[in-house]
Amino acid sequence: MNGQKPRFLRPALIGGAAAGILSGIPIVNCLCCLWILAGSALAAYLLAKDSSEALKPGDGALVGAFAGVVAAAVNSLVSIPFQAVNLAFSKRLIERLGEYLDQMPAAWDEWMARSAGPVSVTWFFAGLLIAAVVFAAFGALGGIIGASLFGKKAPAAPPGPPPSSPQP
């Protein structure tokens, strides 16, 4: 297992970073969870490329889950510069929900007021924790699909006849 960690690290970082960036940018993130699946499949592809053996589904699950956790962290960081855009969208969503009600519940006003202010460390890490768990599950799925698609290796060619010794 210890030998697996460095082997998994690079693919998980690359796949996770790609998924985290793309799922954190407004408009581009309209593909929802598909970015996490694609990033984790990319991690499995990179792992398979560097491996001489066929990739097992469990290897894909592991590298995909790691990529998902990386994606959650990157997504949280990438979302910070886009906080204003995301906040405007959240406000619009809550206002749309409020249109169906006679009066906006006080707790929703509090939620919007809290969202408008600077993000507290507690809320940031709570969001990161939820995203890490969800992205790890999605990442495992993407990694397994990636291992299934890219993990197969062509069977090794049978050894040829030994080279004949030169005739004296």
Next chain:
Amino acid sequence: MRTRSRLVLLYGLTLAGGLIWLGGIVLAPWLCSRSSPLAPVVYACFSPVCHQIPERSFALFGHPLAVCSRCLGIYAGFLAGTLLYPFRRGFASVRAPRTALFLALSAPIVLDTAANAVGLWATPGLFRFLFGLIWGPLLPFYFLTGLGELALRARTK
């Protein structure tokens, strides 16, 4: 723990997770209709994995669901596939679906998503849901294969 017991346990956890996930999607508008203070929290839990654009989401109890129609189709399909799993695969061993089947079932959602992204056409919500519903049932067959193989590998060590 025997192979079958491990796979049944994994299957049970996956089924429970799918039910809770889909339940949360429906719970959000219900809480919203009751003006519950928890409604924004439940919506926020699904925000990392879906854009939640109200115009692209089905409504229930007069409020949009916690995810868009395409995501709802994928998750509903995932749950349907999980329910089908024991009848198609059983719990004696694990095996991933064939690549050709994956490509065939992925083609509609991939093509439609790409066409919407580049502005070729705008698919109505019902068709987005259906494309997700076509793709989703395949996913638990991968998920359970990968986690099952890991669990069996841990057993043999």
